[in-house]
Amino acid sequence: MTNHPLWNLSLAARLGLLKPGTQRIAFLYPQPDVGTFRYRAFNPVDAINNHSTKKSASYFFLSDLRAIDDLSTFADVLVVVRVPFDGPLERLYRKFRHQGKKIYFDIDDLVFNPEFAPLVATNLGYHQLEGDHLNQWTAFMTNIGKALSKADAVTTTHSFLAERIREFTDNPVHVFSNSLNAAQLEVCSRLSSDQGTQGSLRIAYFSGSPSHSLDFEVARHGIIRFLHESPDSSLTVVGHLELSSELRALGSRIRSLPFMDFLAMQALLATCDVNIVPLQRSVFTHSKSELKYFEAAAASTITLASRSPLFSQVITHGANGMLANADEWAQVLHALSAMEVSDRSSIAQAAKTHAEATYSPSALLSQLEAIF
Structure with a gap:
């Protein structure tokens, strides 16, 4: 976990960022870090809250789900960022769907398709990955792909990756770039x-x-x-x-x-x-x-x-x-x-x-x- 003064808000404060009378967008990520979380959750939230009058946004972590009974009562749209599919995520999907609210899955690299598991492992430097370790890596990618496929739509970083996602799923795929933040x-x-x-x-x-x-x-x-x-x-x-x-x-x-x-x-x-x-x-x-x-x-x-x-x-x-x-x-x-x-x-x-x-x-x- 990587805390930072920019995203060191309490859960109550983060819930308070979702403003009544606006379209409220909740970004969910496993835990804070300076990589994917910053680019795909914090920066969009920062941009929306500082520049939009019609939308509001906040970010949440898997640990928050233990304290929030139903995130769908606070948000109109859910953006799940690189979270593998499991029981708690399935329940969250079900709650948003029950209220007719849309679910997006955001992904910033190839880890959604288990067919790429050996290639991804090699490019990450795991040349000796085999046996149980390769199975665990493949299982992680399988569950990322499952979470992506069960969403209503997908967001990603650029057109090349969007095309790889379209080869994997029939879900609509949209692009928003990684970006700079105000700080x-x-x-x-x-x-x-x-x-x-x-x-x-x-x-x-x-x-x-x-x-x-x-x-x-x-x-x-x-x-x-x-x-x-x-x-x-x-x-x-x-x-x-x-x-x-x-x-x-x-x-x-x-x-x-x-x-x-x-x-x-x-x-x-x-x-x-x-x-x-x-x-x-x-x-x-x-x-x-x-x-x-x-x-x-x-x-x-x-x-x-x-x-x-x-x-x-x-x-x-x-x-x-x-x-x-x-x-x-x-x-x-x-x-x-x-x-x-x-x-x-x-x-x-x-x-x-x-x-x-x-x-x-x-x-x-x-x-x-x-x-x-």
């Missing part, structure tokens, strides 16, 4: 833009989970080559990534920091020239969202990402970011390093403008109003 934008409004020095780069890699080590491997050789050829450049790694001996050999030019609060991350991003997002090529990684792009963009930092379907859609190479194939990382880093600082600033500003227009709370509300 992130407020932090970014106080940051100063610094595009560094021509001829060198301050590279940053943010690893939110151990599985990202496989993604980093896609670019590792190109990054190491670039760092050897650009002695004034550096790399900062944040989070769950074990540094290779080749990187450790670069000494003080490599900085390793522990996983950090997402608001502190915005400030750190502003001190870097380029945020790198290498990705393996698989349906699993292609189902991940573009959050690493827009969070860096909000801090006026350029993103260099793998040419996945989604990143190729949101980034125009050389305009609001940079893209690289697996064999191009050193080449594109050199090209970015050689740019005039003013040209880097133009790319960073274009990314910031795009992020603020597309991933802000008000932009999110427009998407939500088209769904609920």
Whole structure:
């Protein structure tokens, strides 16, 4: 469980966010965290309550269901976020259905389809997953898929994942993007833009989970080559990534920091020239969202990402970011390093403008109003 001052409200206070006379939307998630819960429950609630006069929203956790006899008496719409199907969830579905209220299931990756269990396990780094452990993982995905199928409709993060969901269910599928929240934008409004020095780069890699080590491997050789050829450049790694001996050999030019609060991350991003997002090529990684792009963009930092379907859609190479194939990382880093600082600033500003227009709370509300 990950508590945070932004979502440290009591159950009574969270119930109080659902306002009479509005369409009341309840988001249900297993327990608070800074990942899926923040993007798929807290941020939508934050956007609705700060920008809508016709809707109100709140977030709840599975533990709350022991204290709330019937959530359907407080809410008009239920959005179940990544909760596996079980007895308590079946009873909650039944209560909302009894009152003729709609149920949505929200999912942000491939864990709804047990056919993908081996692929998901491999991409997460569980290469030796077998026997009971694989059965448990498959059972979890089966129950996620069951909860999704028993809802009235599905929401997800982008069109590529929406198509995978439509291959699995006949339920209507809607998209609302992951987004920035008001606190992130407020932090970014106080940051100063610094595009560094021509001829060198301050590279940053943010690893939110151990599985990202496989993604980093896609670019590792190109990054190491670039760092050897650009002695004034550096790399900062944040989070769950074990540094290779080749990187450790670069000494003080490599900085390793522990996983950090997402608001502190915005400030750190502003001190870097380029945020790198290498990705393996698989349906699993292609189902991940573009959050690493827009969070860096909000801090006026350029993103260099793998040419996945989604990143190729949101980034125009050389305009609001940079893209690289697996064999191009050193080449594109050199090209970015050689740019005039003013040209880097133009790319960073274009990314910031795009992020603020597309991933802000008000932009999110427009998407939500088209769904609920």
